[in-house]
Amino acid sequence: MSVISLTDCSHAVSLPDGSSLGLLANVSVALEKGQSVSVRGRSGSGKTTLLSILGLLLTPDAGQVHVAGASLDGATDAQRTRARRATIGFVFQSASLVPNLTAYENVELPLLQGGDHSRARRRQAVAAAMDRAQITHRRTSFPRQLSGGEQQRVALARALVRSPAVIIADEPTASLDVATADRVLALLLERCREDGTSIVIATHDPQVAQHAHRRLTLDDGQLHDE
Amino acid sequence: MTAFLTELLRDLTRHRARTSLSAVCLLLVIGSVVAIESASAVAREVFVADEEQRNGRAVTAVLALPGAGANADTLRRLDAALERRVRADGGSATIEVEMSARAGRADVPVGFGVLGNVRLIAIAGDPTTIRRLPVLFGRMPRTALPPAVLLNAAARERWHTDRLTLQATPGSPTFTARVEGVVSDGSPDPVLWVPWSTVAAFDPAAFRASSTMTVLAHVPGASYASIVDEMRAAVQEVGLVAPVASFSRSDDVPTIERRLRTTRSGFLLASVVALVIAVVALFNINVASVRERQRELVVRRAFGASRARIALLVLCSSLLVAVLASGAANGVAALCVHLLGPAILPRASPVLAPHFPLGAAVTSTAVGLVASLLSAAYPAVLASRVQIAGALRD
Numbered sequence: 001m002s003v004i005s006l007t008d009c010s011h012a013v014s015l016p017d018g019s020s021l022g023l024l025a026n027v028s029v030a031l032e033k034g035q036s037v038s039v040r041g042r043s044g045s046g047k048t049t050l051l052s053i054l055g056l057l058l059t060p061d062a063g064q065v066h067v068a069g070a071s072l073d074g075a076t077d078a079q080r081t082r083a084r085r086a087t088i089g090f091v092f093q094s095a096s097l098v099p100n101l102t103a104y105e106n107v108e109l110p111l112l113q114g115g116d117h118s119r120a121r122r123r124q125a126v127a128a129a130m131d132r133a134q135i136t137h138r139r140t141s142f143p144r145q146l147s148g149g150e151q152q153r154v155a156l157a158r159a160l161v162r163s164p165a166v167i168i169a170d171e172p173t174a175s176l177d178v179a180t181a182d183r184v185l186a187l188l189l190e191r192c193r194e195d196g197t198s199i200v201i202a203t204h205d206p207q208v209a210q211h212a213h214r215r216l217t218l219d220d221g222q223l224h225d226e
Numbered sequence: 227m228t229a230f231l232t233e234l235l236r237d238l239t240r241h242r243a244r245t246s247l248s249a250v251c252l253l254l255v256i257g258s259v260v261a262i263e264s265a266s267a268v269a270r271e272v273f274v275a276d277e278e279q280r281n282g283r284a285v286t287a288v289l290a291l292p293g294a295g296a297n298a299d300t301l302r303r304l305d306a307a308l309e310r311r312v313r314a315d316g317g318s319a320t321i322e323v324e325m326s327a328r329a330g331r332a333d334v335p336v337g338f339g340v341l342g343n344v345r346l347i348a349i350a351g352d353p354t355t356i357r358r359l360p361v362l363f364g365r366m367p368r369t370a371l372p373p374a375v376l377l378n379a380a381a382r383e384r385w386h387t388d389r390l391t392l393q394a395t396p397g398s399p400t401f402t403a404r405v406e407g408v409v410s411d412g413s414p415d416p417v418l419w420v421p422w423s424t425v426a427a428f429d430p431a432a433f434r435a436s437s438t439m440t441v442l443a444h445v446p447g448a449s450y451a452s453i454v455d456e457m458r459a460a461v462q463e464v465g466l467v468a469p470v471a472s473f474s475r476s477d478d479v480p481t482i483e484r485r486l487r488t489t490r491s492g493f494l495l496a497s498v499v500a501l502v503i504a505v506v507a508l509f510n511i512n513v514a515s516v517r518e519r520q521r522e523l524v525v526r527r528a529f530g531a532s533r534a535r536i537a538l539l540v541l542c543s544s545l546l547v548a549v550l551a552s553g554a555a556n557g558v559a560a561l562c563v564h565l566l567g568p569a570i571l572p573r574a575s576p577v578l579a580p581h582f583p584l585g586a587a588v589t590s591t592a593v594g595l596v597a598s599l600l601s602a603a604y605p606a607v608l609a610s611r612v613q614i615a616g617a618l619r620d
Contacts, residue, residue: 058615085530100240110529170618
């Protein structure tokens with residue numbers, strides 16, 4: 001059973017002149033447990049839209065989304081929120097850390113958004129996630145005190161802290177130097193191998209894409225295997 | 227629950243500028259409401275105290291018995307009747323017979339002609355229980371002998387002595403009375419209160435049929451009509467006639483309350499204005515804070531925060547600041563009342579030191595909570611409706 005699957009999903013956005021621009025046209029894709037998938041495409045091709053639908057942040061205009069075999073057709077915002085909380089972690093292009101919180105508190109953030117997590121369990125989960133992202137030594141630092149690579153590792157720990165089934169990463173290495181990008185990518189793929197976490201990475205970089213089990217290209221609203 | 231509290235406390239401590247501004251704003255409005263309410267209460271107290279000092283505590287009934295045969299025996303029997311009917315029930319009553327007396331310092335020989343005219347009130351009962359007369363020292367004499375006298379502040383100022391020579395009526399024997407106490411009655415003229423039995427002992431003819439007996443009674447919490455009933459029964463008991471029309475209310479506190487109503491409305495309006503200003507200021511702070519935190523809120527939503535949780539976080543955060551600010555404002559108010567009240571009031575003032583305005587504290591806390599709720603309601607909705615569709619786009 002797929003962790004997340006899209007079936008014949010289409011989505012368009014409205015332009016300022018009143019016309020609409022189709023970004024996805026009858027796209028179908030299934031993400032299996034422990035599978036890493038890269039999505040490439042030129043700017044504006046709809047990669048982020050595809051990831052947003054996979055991440056349950058956006059409802060497609062048409063088509064079906066299934067999470068662990070359950071359809072989300074007609075699901076309320078609260079149901080989609082619960083499904084997202086239980087299943088998905090995000091790594092954004094920029095780390096998007098909360099500036100007023102320390103690295104530890106940023107990693108803890110997803111555990112505070114619902115669910116039954118005691119303080120001790122939270123502490124344990126945060127410590128484990130920070131350890132896996134190799135950022136424990138900066139736990140008391142605020143984002144402004146961290147380098148770009150460190151911020152992205154904190155963001156990675158935040159995505160991992162709930163041990164999600166899927167990590168959606170939108171160009172996670174785009175703003176990093178090559179060495180740091182390799183390190184972040186290695187950490188992501190390690191989770192995929194060791195924990196069976198499924199990963200979807202949107203990227204422009206063929207070097208990043210080549211590490212994925214499955215490489216997809218988005219062109220004219222259609223997904224193709226490379 | 228603990229997770230939510232953790233978030234709430236973090237939200238307050240990590241957004242210090244917003245928390246401080248909101249707290250200062252609430253502190254000002256809550257402090258203003260407490261101050262306005264206190265000022266209103268103090269203003270009322272000043273006017274009421276003056277009235278109660280001059281004419282009797284609210285509610286005091288007065289009965290004038292002109293030519294009622296104010297002899298010592300009648301006075302004694304009426305005093306005994308008032309003791310049973312009024313004082314025994316926790317009330318106060320006095321019988322006053324005013325005399326044109328003469329008085330002077332006891333250490334100056336009478337032959338030197340230094341006795342001056344003075345208003346002397348031969349009294350049964352304690353005048354401080356009927357009128358609000360701050361006792362500067364001592365108390366009302368309680369026995370006929372040895373002779374003792376209660377002075378007002380003007381008399382004390384005039385003679386500066388602890389013994390006075392008194393002559394109750396012209397041509398009567400003089401006697402020396404010890405100054406037992408001094409009260410402040412607000413009068414610029416000297417007044418002496420002497421127990422009627424003391425006057426009767428030295429001048430049996432002082433109480434004549436032509437004297438006017440004034441009976442005053444006050445029972446805390448009782449109505450005017452019930453006080454009059456008891457007084458009339460006491461008067462009838464000694465064989466005197468007192469038609470209902472001869473009773474009147476001594477104090478005029480209700481008129482003062484009516485006149486102060488406009489002032490109190492002004493104070494209330496000022497409180498409402500303070501509330502409106504606070505709501506507008508807090509609203510701006512909250513909206514600006516939510517707009518500044520858009521990205522943070524989107525990230526929270528992406529990681530599973532429900533709309534309700536986000537809204538609740540904004541609302542509770544605002545409420546918690548209001549609760550803390552209320553506590554601080556009321557603490558400062560209590561401290562001010564405790565320290566400043568007694569310090570600024572002169573000792574001779576009948577105005578009571580203001581108590582901590584508990585009612586105002588409750589009102590201002592409620593006002594603070596309402597202000598924080600009103601000002602956070604729309605920002606909470608705004609925060610809960612952040613668009614997460616674009617979460618992956620910075």
